Amino acid sequence: MKSFATASSNLDHSAHAVWAHLTPVLSKLSDDHPEVDTIHFVSDGPTAQYRNRFNVFLLVSHLQKLCPSVTSSTWNFSEAGHGKGPMDGVGGTLKRMADEFLARGNDIATVGAFVSHLVVSCPSVDLVEVTPEDVQRSKLLLPKKVSSVPGTFPI
Secondary structure, three states, X not given: OOEEEEEOOOOOOOHHHHHHHHHHHHHHHHHHOOOOOEEEEEEOOOOOOOOEHHHHHHHHHHHHHHOOOOOEEEEEEOOOOOOOOHHHHHHHHHHHHHHHHHHOOOOOOOHHHHHHHHHXXXXXXXXXXXXXXXXXXXXXXXXXXXXXXXXXXXX
C-alpha cells in the first residue's frame, strides 16, 4: 500500500485545481501499476471542487489520458465534515511531522521546504509539490463552455 499527498501554495479549490493535484498521483499510479483498470475516488462533496460539471468534464476527458488502462471509474461523495478515513490520516500525519519539526526550532518557510522535509521524514508517503503553474496548466484543459450535467451543481 502506498500513500500519496500533494501540497501547494496555490489556494484555488476549483475543479481544475483538484485535477492539478490529481495529475501527479494518477500519473504515478499509471506508471507503477499499468494493470489498474478501475479507479474509485472518495471525497467529501463541496460543489466548487467536486460536484460540478467541470469536474465531470475533467474526469471524462482527462482521466483516460493520465491512465490509459482505466476503463471504469466512480466518484463517491461523503457528507461534508465527515472523515474520509485513511486520506485524512495521511494529511494529519504530514501536519504532525511538520509541527514536530517546527517545535524543534526549525523553520518551514515555503511549500518546497515543507515537501523537502517531509519527503525525508515520511518516506512511506509519496509527497509532491503542485505549483501555481501546474494549476494554471490544468485550467487550460477546460474549454470555454462546458455543458451542465444532470445531478451536479450548476456553477
